[in-house]
Amino acid sequence: MTPMLEIAGLEKNFGDVQVLRSIDLKVARGELVFVIGPSGSGKSTMLRCCNRLEEPTSGSIFIDGRNIMNALSADLNRLRLQTGMVFQGFHLYPHMTVLKNVMLAQTKALKRPKAEAETRAMDMLGRVGLAHKAKAMPTELSGGQQQRVAIARALALDPKVMLFDEPTSALDPELVGSVLKVMKDLNAEGMTMVVVSHEMGFAREAADRVVFMDGGVVVEQGTPDQVFGNPQQDRTRAFLSRVTGAE
Amino acid sequence: MSNIADMFFNLDIMRQALPLLMQGLVMTLKLCAVVIGLGLIGGLFLALAATSPRRWLRWPTMALIDLMRALPPLVLLIFIYSGMPFAGVQMPAFTAVAVAFLLNNSAYYAEVYRAGLQSLPSGQWEAARATGLSMPQTLVHVIIPQAVRNVLPDLLSNTIEVVKLTSLASVVSLAELLYQANMARSVTYNSSPLVLAAAIYLVLLWPCVRLVSRFQRKLSI
Ligand SMILES: Nc1ncnc2c1ncn2[C@@H]1O[C@H](COP(=O)(O)OP(=O)(O)OP(=O)(O)O)[C@@H](O)[C@H]1O
Numbered sequence: 271m272t273p274m275l276e277i278a279g280l281e282k283n284f285g286d287v288q289v290l291r292s293i294d295l296k297v298a299r300g301e302l303v304f305v306i307g308p309s310g311s312g313k314s315t316m317l318r319c320c321n322r323l324e325e326p327t328s329g330s331i332f333i334d335g336r337n338i339m340n341a342l343s344a345d346l347n348r349l350r351l352q353t354g355m356v357f358q359g360f361h362l363y364p365h366m367t368v369l370k371n372v373m374l375a376q377t378k379a380l381k382r383p384k385a386e387a388e389t390r391a392m393d394m395l396g397r398v399g400l401a402h403k404a405k406a407m408p409t410e411l412s413g414g415q416q417q418r419v420a421i422a423r424a425l426a427l428d429p430k431v432m433l434f435d436e437p438t439s440a441l442d443p444e445l446v447g448s449v450l451k452v453m454k455d456l457n458a459e460g461m462t463m464v465v466v467s468h469e470m471g472f473a474r475e476a477a478d479r480v481v482f483m484d485g486g487v488v489v490e491q492g493t494p495d496q497v498f499g500n501p502q503q504d505r506t507r508a509f510l511s512r513v514t515g516a517e
Numbered sequence: 518m519s520n521i522a523d524m525f526f527n528l529d530i531m532r533q534a535l536p537l538l539m540q541g542l543v544m545t546l547k548l549c550a551v552v553i554g555l556g557l558i559g560g561l562f563l564a565l566a567a568t569s570p571r572r573w574l575r576w577p578t579m580a581l582i583d584l585m586r587a588l589p590p591l592v593l594l595i596f597i598y599s600g601m602p603f604a605g606v607q608m609p610a611f612t613a614v615a616v617a618f619l620l621n622n623s624a625y626y627a628e629v630y631r632a633g634l635q636s637l638p639s640g641q642w643e644a645a646r647a648t649g650l651s652m653p654q655t656l657v658h659v660i661i662p663q664a665v666r667n668v669l670p671d672l673l674s675n676t677i678e679v680v681k682l683t684s685l686a687s688v689v690s691l692a693e694l695l696y697q698a699n700m701a702r703s704v705t706y707n708s709s710p711l712v713l714a715a716a717i718y719l720v721l722l723w724p725c726v727r728l729v730s731r732f733q734r735k736l737s738i
């Protein structure tokens with residue numbers, strides 16, 4: 271079967287600096303791929319290339335078999351609906367209610383009728399346990415709640431892949447669990463997910479595969495047991511001992 | 518003492534001058550409507566161009582904004598009204614005033630909007646674009662409402678300045694409030710019409726000034 275997401279020969283330069291050097295990665299349908307790596311290794315840049323929020327220098331990105339690098343910029347907006355993205359900083363729209371946050375792209379980008387978009391938004395808010403906050407403003411919510419709204423906002427567009435860039439790094443420790451639970455449920459229901467995160471416990475429990483990146487390349491990948499329990503590369507070992515030692 | 522009251526606060530003369538001043542006020546308000554209305558729109562487009570990632574658009578726009586802010590508005594006005602006819606471009610006083618003040622004022626509004634646009638974290642853009650919103654949709658629904666809200670006190674301050682600015686139009690004999698008051702003064706040999714005009718400006722602008730202070734207090738909390 272074609273992978274849901276395939277990154278092939280992806281390279282990205284910022285000026286003279288090569289940040290990604292030929293990344294290849296396939297993510298199967300329903301798979302949860304967990305990406306780790308030191309700061310500056312290019313994890314965020316890789317994710318952002320997957321919906322062309324960052325324009326790759328070369329390489330291909332296939333979503334469900336279609337190369338989005340071939341898309342004209344007019345089609346790009348439509349193609350971005352296929353990838354949901356969740357950011358470290360939530361980025362809810364502070365001037366709209368929670369409900370409007372989840373409805374905006376549905377009505378404007380997907381052109382869903384308002385009533386249908388509202389029903390869908392309430393469904394998604396229910397799914398992340400926040401239906402009762404629909405009328406609240408984002409600033410009235412805790413960080414964990416805001417992040418769950420951000421997840422609902424992405425899900426409401428029926429994406430094929432969800433990309434998470436350190437979704438819990440900005441949260442107080444006691445709020446992390448609720449977001450990870452939503453993510454775990456989502457994957458259990460069959461969503462294809464790429465998660466950049468430092469939550470190693472979550473990776474052990476929920477990830478199908480762990481990918482270790484360093485210096486703009488994939489250094490090593492395997493099941494959580496393989497990568498965490500028996501890393502093959504020195505760089506992986508050094509990184510893991512550093513993060514687990516710090517924890 | 519009664520002499521001063523007679524020269525500045527003569528109610529009879531004020532009553533006589535009132536119709537003339539009301540005509541002037543209507544002209545002032547018309548001018549404000551054009552300059553503020555078009556200025557708010559023009560300034561927004563200038564600000565969008567001035568914050569564009571495209572250099573060929575950004576640089577000329579910023580140069581234009583700087584130029585318009587550096588030129589004294591009266592110089593611009595007299596140039597357009599009295600200078601342009603030498604190039605064969607003649608326009609009625611109202612048009613000349615509207616064009617001159619619009620150029621000046623759009624540049625000021627643009628600077629205010631620009632601060633508002635730049636105060637937004639880039640994450641707002643990214644979140645919107647990541648959900649498939651186009652550039653114009655992102656601007657209309659996400660960026661501009663927040664940018665405007667962030668600079669509302671400054672937009673209002675600038676609007677107050679515009680109302681005051683319109684009194685310069687009396688220089689080219691446009692029959693706005695100050696011009697009419699001065700006219701009434703020269704006819705009656707009495708300064709009371711000027712005092713009345715000042716009072717009208719005050720009534721018009723004082724609530725706006727209060728509002729700006731309220732905003733600013735709220736923001737500083
Ligand atoms: N817009 C940009 N312009 C220039 N350089 C950039 C830009 N975005 C990222 N970089 C550089 O690219 C490299 C990779 O950044 P990236 O954010 O992808 O790393 P990361 O693995 O996500 O790191 P972190 O764990 O700190 O989030 C870094 O050296 C960064 O400075």
Ligand SMILES: [Mg+2]
Pocket residue numbers: 313314315435
């Ligand atoms: Mg990052």
